[in-house]
Structure formats: C-alpha cells, structure tokens
Amino acid sequence: MTTPIDLGRPVSGDVIDLILEDHRRFETLLRQLRDSSSDRDAVRQALSALHVAHAEAEEKHVYPKLRRKDAISAHEAEHGKEEHAEGNEALLKVLELKGTDTQAFDDAVEELATALNHHLTEEELTILNPAREEVGERVRAELGEAFATERNAQLDADCGNIDNVRRIVKAAEREGLLDEDEESDD
Numbered sequence: 001m002t003t004p005i006d007l008g009r010p011v012s013g014d015v016i017d018l019i020l021e022d023h024r025r026f027e028t029l030l031r032q033l034r035d036s037s038s039d040r041d042a043v044r045q046a047l048s049a050l051h052v053a054h055a056e057a058e059e060k061h062v063y064p065k066l067r068r069k070d071a072i073s074a075h076e077a078e079h080g081k082e083e084h085a086e087g088n089e090a091l092l093k094v095l096e097l098k099g100t101d102t103q104a105f106d107d108a109v110e111e112l113a114t115a116l117n118h119h120l121t122e123e124e125l126t127i128l129n130p131a132r133e134e135v136g137e138r139v140r141a142e143l144g145e146a147f148a149t150e151r152n153a154q155l156d157a158d159c160g161n162i163d164n165v166r167r168i169v170k171a172a173e174r175e176g177l178l179d180e181d182e183e184s185d186d
Contacts, residue, residue, distance in 0.1 A: 007025065010151075017144070019123075030113045055084035055087070066134075071130045071133075071134035
C-alpha cells in the first residue's frame with residue numbers, strides 16, 4: 001500500500017543530514033498519529049513505510065560503513081539494529097489494530113513513540129555525532145547516495161506493508177534481536 005503522505009525522495013546528500021531529515025519526519029508523523037483529527041490510518045501506513053525503509057538502508061549501508069571506518073563500535077551497530085527491531089515490533093502492534101479511535105490504539109502509539117524517540121536520541125548522540133567527526137565529507141556524500149537509493153527502493157517495494165513488517169519482526173526474533181522475556185512476569 002502506498003501512502004498519500006510525502007516521505008521525501010532524496011537522491012543524494014550528506015548521510016547525516018538525510019538521516020536527521022528522516023528523524024524529524026518520524027517526530028512529525030508521531031504527532032499526527034496522536035492527533036485524533038488526522039487520518040491515522042494513512043499516517044500509520046506512512047510511518048511504517050518510512051521506518052522500514054530508513055532502518056533497512058541504515059543497516060545495509062550506513063552502519064557497516066561507519067563500522068569499517070571505526071566511527072562506531074560493533075556494539076553500537078548491533079544496538080542500533082536491536083532498536084530498529086524493537087521499533088518494528090512496536091510498529092507491528094500499531095498496524096495490527098483494526099480501529100484507530102480506541103484506547104488500545106493510543107496505548108500502542110505511545111509504546112511506538114517511546115521506542116522511536118529513544119532510538120532517535122541515542123542514534124544522534126552515539127552514531128551520528130561520531131560519524132560527523134570521524135568520516136570525511138566525500139564518504140558521507142557517497143554514503144548519503146547509497147542510503148537514499150536503498151531507502152527509495154524500499155519505499156517503491158512497499159516495504160511498510162503489514163506482511164513485510166511481520167516478516168521483519170519474525171526474522172529479528174530468530175536473530176535474537178528482540179528480548180523475548182521483556183513482557184513475562186517470571
């Protein structure tokens with residue numbers, strides 16, 4: 001399902017700037033998702049598409065390159081992947097709800113907002129700041145083009161559809177990226 005909401009279609013730029021632009025889009029979409037007067041279904045579809053495309057592009061191109069350049073540690077790259085998985089898991093809960101005007105929907109949106117806001121803040125501090133200092137402009141521009149190309153290809157492939165998000169969450173569970181004991185009371 002495509003979305004009527006503009007998610008931007010950059011083709012080049014400094015990868016840090018492109019990632020930060022998406023982070024601001026996430027914040028805007030989360031505000032719209034909380035707004036009961038907005039088309040919440042369209043917003044959740046847009047947020048899903050952006051989240052999956054952004055995370056896939058970062059994991060495929062940005063994190064490995066920053067790791068090779070020693071701008072981030074293996075732990076930071078892995079932690080970023082774990083936080084993407086947690087975001088996808090929270091996103092799936094929002095997507096699976098039938099109605100958008102229920103307390104369950106509002107609660108799921110807040111869980112998603114908590115996961116995303118935590119990740120955005122942490123990524124900006126522990127990944128993007130070191131990348132600014134450790135990686136030259138030319139490499140950031142090359143990485144920006146790779147990020148944008150992958151992001152746009154993911155959007156074109158309808159990456160945010162619920163079946164794909166389910167597949168991604170299942171794969172993250174198999175890879176051990178999600179803490180299965182988090183919700184148990186034992």
